[in-house]
Amino acid sequence: MKFDNETSIIQQKIANGYAGVSRRLAIVNALNLETNETVIDIGCGGGHLVQEISLSIGEQGKVIGIDPSQDQLDVASDKCKDQSNVELICTTADEINIEDASCDKITATQTLEYIEDIDTSLKEIKRISKTNSKFVNVSILWDYFRFYGPEKEINDLIHEAFRAHCFHQMLPLDLNGKLKKLGYKNISSQNLSYLITNRDNNSPAIFYETMLSKFALSQGVSEDKVDDWKKQLNKSEKVGNFGFTSFPVLTAAYLG
Ligand SMILES: C[S@@+](CC[C@H](N)C(=O)[O-])C[C@H]1O[C@@H](n2cnc3c(N)ncnc32)[C@H](O)[C@@H]1O
Numbered sequence: 603m604k605f606d607n608e609t610s611i612i613q614q615k616i617a618n619g620y621a622g623v624s625r626r627l628a629i630v631n632a633l634n635l636e637t638n639e640t641v642i643d644i645g646c647g648g649g650h651l652v653q654e655i656s657l658s659i660g661e662q663g664k665v666i667g668i669d670p671s672q673d674q675l676d677v678a679s680d681k682c683k684d685q686s687n688v689e690l691i692c693t694t695a696d697e698i699n700i701e702d703a704s705c706d707k708i709t710a711t712q713t714l715e716y717i718e719d720i721d722t723s724l725k726e727i728k729r730i731s732k733t734n735s736k737f738v739n740v741s742i743l744w745d746y747f748r749f750y751g752p753e754k755e756i757n758d759l760i761h762e763a764f765r766a767h768c769f770h771q772m773l774p775l776d777l778n779g780k781l782k783k784l785g786y787k788n789i790s791s792q793n794l795s796y797l798i799t800n801r802d803n804n805s806p807a808i809f810y811e812t813m814l815s816k817f818a819l820s821q822g823v824s825e826d827k828v829d830d831w832k833k834q835l836n837k838s839e840k841v842g843n844f845g846f847t848s849f850p851v852l853t854a855a856y857l858g
Pocket residue numbers: 605613617622644645646647648650668669670671674693694695696710711712713716717
């Protein structure tokens with residue numbers, strides 16, 4: 603999926619709301635930030651986490667956000683305009699133009715699953731990491747990312763179309779082995795799953811509904827079917843059998 607202007611706006615709404623705030627809280631706790639550290643956020647998007655890290659590491663610390671989407675970086679740049687310890691680089695995770703062994707903490711949120719050749723990116727992440735540095739990743743178990751309420755046939759159609767939106771549907775299950783192979787130690791997984799039963803204007807469910815609808819249309823699903831799915835979601839909320847589940851996993855590890 604390309605994080606162009608329209609998709610970026612939806613993604614930033616998700617980051618602003620409950621889904622984004624709760625996972626950033628878990629990430630900041632896991633990072634255990636200290637002043638003067640150099641921290642990098644891979645696929646920083648609109649810079650929500652970059653800003654929070656920036657405020658935690660003091661003026662002598664440094665936070666680097668990288669992202670290949672200039673639309674995302676423009677928003678990040680505006681958000682962090684008053685913070686002197688932030689550097690934003692427009693690049694991909696397989697080619698990070700910073701020195702070897704320069705980062706104390708490395709983090710990525712819902713980014714690695716979008717990278718086809720993830721092994722090259724993980725090697726590049728290892729290259730820029732100091733010995734004993736901490737790596738914290740959050741990725742979603744997409745098989746458990748699900749709307750409930752509409753009839754099975756139409757619901758399956760929309761979810762099946764969405765599978766093409768990223769390369770690695772169940773990355774948290776593969777990541778531990780990949781990190782172990784690269785020499786990481788003390789690898790742990792934390793369940794950040796949640797259930798939402800309302801579709802108010804600030805609910806992640808409503809933003810993901812928009813994202814899935816847009817993506818289904820791009821995959822050739824007809825407008826009639828997408829509209830029908832949305833109507834059924836609306837109806838299910840009214841009768842009280844609507845649900846939306848997501849299963850992010852926080853993976854933490856130390857580079858031995
Ligand atoms: C779902 S967004 C997450 C953004 C942010 N981490 C957050 O949680 O709000 C995924 C981000 O990964 C970025 N991305 C896609 N491919 C990438 C790559 N190869 N290297 C680094 N970032 C990438 C996208 O541009 C997008 O901003």
